[in-house]
Amino acid sequence: xxxxxxxxxxxxxxxxxxxxxxxxxxxxxxxxxxxxxxxxxxxxxxxxxxxxxxxxxxxxxxxxxxxxxxxxxxxxxxxxxxxxxxxxxxxxxxxxxxxxxxxxxxxxxxxxxxxxxxxxxxxxxxxxxxxxxxxxxxxxxxxxxxxxxxxxxxxxxxxxxxxxxxxxxxxxxxxxxxxxxxxxxxxxxxxxxxxxxxxxxxxxxxxxxxxxxxxxxxxxxxxxxxxxxxxxxxxxxxxxxxxxxxxxxxxxxxxxxxxxxxxxxxxxxxxxxxxxxxxxxxxxxxxxxxxxxxxxxxxxxxxxxxxxxxxxxxxxxxxx
Amino acid sequence: xxxxxxxxxxxxxxxxxxxxxxxxxxxxxxxxxxxxxxxxxxxxxxxxxxxxxxxxxxxxxxxxxxxxxxxxxxxxxxxxxxxxxxxxxxxxxxxxxxxxxxxxxxxxxxxxxxxxxxxxxxxxxxxxxxxxxxxxxxxxxxxxxxxxxxxxxxxxxxxxxxxxxxxxxxxxxxxxxxxxxxxxxxxxxxxxxxxxxxxxxxxxxxxxxxxxxxxxxxxxxxxxxxxxxxxxxxxxxxxxxxxxxxxxxxxxxxxxxxxxxxxxxxxxxxxxxxxxxxxxxxxxxxxxxxxxxxxxxxxxxxxxxxxxxxxx
Numbered sequence: 001x002x003x004x005x006x007x008x009x010x011x012x013x014x015x016x017x018x019x020x021x022x023x024x025x026x027x028x029x030x031x032x033x034x035x036x037x038x039x040x041x042x043x044x045x046x047x048x049x050x051x052x053x054x055x056x057x058x059x060x061x062x063x064x065x066x067x068x069x070x071x072x073x074x075x076x077x078x079x080x081x082x083x084x085x086x087x088x089x090x091x092x093x094x095x096x097x098x099x100x101x102x103x104x105x106x107x108x109x110x111x112x113x114x115x116x117x118x119x120x121x122x123x124x125x126x127x128x129x130x131x132x133x134x135x136x137x138x139x140x141x142x143x144x145x146x147x148x149x150x151x152x153x154x155x156x157x158x159x160x161x162x163x164x165x166x167x168x169x170x171x172x173x174x175x176x177x178x179x180x181x182x183x184x185x186x187x188x189x190x191x192x193x194x195x196x197x198x199x200x201x202x203x204x205x206x207x208x209x210x211x212x213x214x215x216x217x218x219x220x221x222x223x224x225x226x227x228x229x230x231x232x233x234x235x236x237x238x239x240x241x242x243x244x245x246x247x248x249x250x251x252x253x254x255x256x257x258x259x260x261x262x263x264x265x266x267x268x269x270x271x272x273x274x275x276x277x278x279x280x281x282x283x284x285x286x287x288x289x290x291x292x293x294x295x296x297x298x299x300x301x302x303x304x305x306x307x308x309x310x311x312x313x314x315x316x317x318x319x320x
Numbered sequence: 321x322x323x324x325x326x327x328x329x330x331x332x333x334x335x336x337x338x339x340x341x342x343x344x345x346x347x348x349x350x351x352x353x354x355x356x357x358x359x360x361x362x363x364x365x366x367x368x369x370x371x372x373x374x375x376x377x378x379x380x381x382x383x384x385x386x387x388x389x390x391x392x393x394x395x396x397x398x399x400x401x402x403x404x405x406x407x408x409x410x411x412x413x414x415x416x417x418x419x420x421x422x423x424x425x426x427x428x429x430x431x432x433x434x435x436x437x438x439x440x441x442x443x444x445x446x447x448x449x450x451x452x453x454x455x456x457x458x459x460x461x462x463x464x465x466x467x468x469x470x471x472x473x474x475x476x477x478x479x480x481x482x483x484x485x486x487x488x489x490x491x492x493x494x495x496x497x498x499x500x501x502x503x504x505x506x507x508x509x510x511x512x513x514x515x516x517x518x519x520x521x522x523x524x525x526x527x528x529x530x531x532x533x534x535x536x537x538x539x540x541x542x543x544x545x546x547x548x549x550x551x552x553x554x555x556x557x558x559x560x561x562x563x564x565x566x567x568x569x570x571x572x573x574x575x576x577x578x579x580x581x582x583x584x585x586x587x588x589x590x591x592x593x594x595x596x597x598x599x600x601x602x603x604x605x606x607x608x609x610x611x612x613x614x615x616x617x618x619x620x621x622x623x624x625x626x627x628x629x630x631x632x
Contacts, residue, residue: 010459010462010463011466014463014466014467017463018467022475025475025476025479026479028479029478029479148604148607148608149600149604151603151607152551152600152603152604152606152607153600153603154555154558154559154575154578154596154599154600154603155559156558156559156562156578157558157578157592157595157596157599157600158596160578160582160585160592160596161592161593161596163585164585164589164592164593168585168586251468252470254468255468255469255470255471256470258470258471258474258563259559259562259563262563273471273474274563277474277475277478277565278564285475285478289471289475292468292471293467293468293471296466296467296468297466297467300466
């Protein structure tokens with residue numbers, strides 16, 4: 001229990017550091033008021049906004065206020081989204097709260113990630129198991145080649161190639177956008193390529209290790225069926241490295257989605273990040289980075305904790 | 321009592337000599353078609369990177385609007401031959417790929433070199449000395465490794481602006497940890513090895529043990545990781561440049577070329593296909609070479625690769 005708490009505490013500290021880094025770096029790029037109102041703003045309006053937003057206060061006070069607001073879930077308002085009225089004295093009128101915008105985008109990204117991992121995990125594990133069960137066979141060679149290709153391919157390029165082939169040439173699937181099931185196929189496949197390769201590779205090597213261990217020989221001597229040895233006995237013992245890789249790939253997928261969403265115009269958090277960066281919408285950038293970093297840190301924590309469920313022999317928190 | 325040219329024992333000793341020579345490695349490369357292909361591709365790539373001016377058939381910049389968007393293998397208005405076609409400004413795609421190799425490969429290489437140096441120095445010393453220093457370094461490494469690196473890279477480049485130097489800076493800051501973690505583990509293993517204890521008993525200083533004794537013994541996995549990291553960095557460079565946060569437009573980079581070609585994806589498929597293929601083949605070759613290095617330096621596996629009789 002103490003271990004879980006310490007790990008969670010470390011993660012919280014890490015998130016605080018990240019948010020602070022983003023805050024400080026964000027202030028380095030220029031005057032936030034000018035950024036918010038655009039280059040054509042009058043000095044009077046700028047000063048008014050600065051006073052209203054507390055931008056004239058010392059930086060440490062602003063920082064404390066910023067972190068305090070974060071703790072209550074207030075990430076500030078967007079410079080660009082829902083930007084209809086010019087700022088009056090009341091700051092709330094100038095934009096939509098960024099956290100709402102970010103949360104609104106989460107389901108699309110989750111859907112994409114779920115479909116991609118739903119394809120990648122069974123397929124990758126199966127490929128790795130088959131390859132390891134018949135080392136040096138034709139199947140092994142094919143799996144190795146596919147896995148290497150999946151790891152070496154540039155994701156966004158694969159996405160573009162899929163668009164050219166399936167959407168432009170064959171016309172079977174839409175080139176992008178959000179909608180029914182057929183919209184999710186191409187982006188999910190694009191995202192799945194790399195995890196399939198990595199999971200197949202790690203499964204193959206972990207399984208090869210297990211298959212040469214004495215308990216497999218014992219099982220064979222007892223007359224246990226080969227498929228049972230492979231899938232029940234060996235796969236269970238090979239689970240720890242496979243789960244680590246799945247967790248790694250899941251957090252990589254959350255950021256890999258940035259490019260894939262951009263290419264397929266998929267309205268998830270990745271596209272939002274690109275849009276907010278190109279529009280210099282600082283509060284939105286800060287909020288989306290904080291949310292994605294939190295997700296990634298949570299995934300990493302879950303992976304760490306799942307080790308113990310999979311393998312009770314692992315004592316957490318002790319040094320090997 | 322004339323001295324015999326060969327003492328019988330020497331002959332036996334010579335036949336038992338299992339030292340690996342450069343010739344053995346060369347043989348191992350040529351013995352495997354896939355590895356040979358990977359090495360050959362990388363050699364050509366490095367040649368292009370170094371000698372782009374001499375090897376490119378056309379200029380990479382400068383426009384020629386009469387030869388716009390010609391398909392691969394077309395002959396242009398002045399009889400110029402375009403192996404891979406031309407882009408929307410009439411520039412030869414093949415030549416731009418060669419100049420693009422210079423940018424993409426060198427960013428990947430330099431990023432990997434800097435992060436390798438930083439990571440290996442901190443990692444080896446952390447593993448060897450231990451103590452508070454190790455705790456601090458490894459805490460930092462674990463923390464930074466659990467951040468989404470692509471996102472952090474995007475944000476830093478947004479703040480600092482894109483460009484060649486900043487890309488290398490970002491890659492070094494975000495990738496030294498993998499080298500650090502690996503070399504710390506290696507140093508931890510080596511610390512109790514006999515040769516390290518022997519060196520210590522002879523009075524060798526800490527830095528001397530770390531860099532003259534441990535480092536040469538753990539080079540192999542570091543080189544493997546270095547090779548893989550180059551591939552990862554080339555892929556990241558392409559992604560960041562594609563999004564407009566990496567290399568700036570007048571420099572041709574493979575990622576930028578894909579971004580430019582995207583507008584013509586319906587009419588001129590070659591503009592997107594070939595730069596992506598170049599990146600793919602580069603990453604694939606680096607992965608294959610890394611696998612080869614791993615196998616050849618692994619005492620359990622190497623006989624299979626280095627022996628000339630055994631079929632793999």
